[in-house]
Amino acid sequence: MKAIIAFAVRFLFRSRLGFAVLLLVVVVSVVGVGQVAGQVGGTTGTVLGDPAPGPALTVDPTEGDDGIQSLRPEPEPVTAADADRPEAVALAFATAWIDRSLDPDRWHAGLRPYMTDDLADKLTGVDPVVVPAERLTGEPALIPYATNLVEVVIEVDSGKLRLRLSGPDGHWLVDGVDWERG
Known part of the structure; x- marks a missing residue:
């Protein structure tokens, strides 16, 4: 065995x-x-x-x-009593952004009231000829992320313009620009 x-x-x-x-x-x-x-x-x-x-x-x-x-309620953007809503700021910025007929300094000056200092620094010296759109084709669509942070999407003739806005004191300013080919 x-x-x-x-x-x-x-x-x-x-x-x-x-x-x-x-x-x-x-x-x-x-x-x-x-x-x-x-x-x-x-x-x-x-x-x-x-x-x-x-x-x-x-x-x-x-x-x-x-x-x-939803697990969390959608945040409602807070706008100061004396300020424009984020959609209005985004629309004004977008209208100035697509104006490619201006020289770089005048184009930048037209954008300046609607953007943060950080974005203004980044756009200094940019020639508006490089803007990839000629006209707005849609209304601003608001995507809230927080009471002081939103994204506004506006359709343009060549795609979508995505603007990130911040409003820490209820006064909204564009602090980021992105474009999505349509």
């Missing part, structure tokens, strides 16, 4: 085929124990601890509320 056990141990641990057989036995044992444990837990055909499947719920997509609610 000792000889048979010694042969089995040598076969299992010293050859690839033996090792594969040993690995297969271990995997089958683990799966079997998992199946038994799942049945002991009161469920069959499910993962240990999962409840038994219930009836499928159906919802009519044309009837009433879908029940989905």
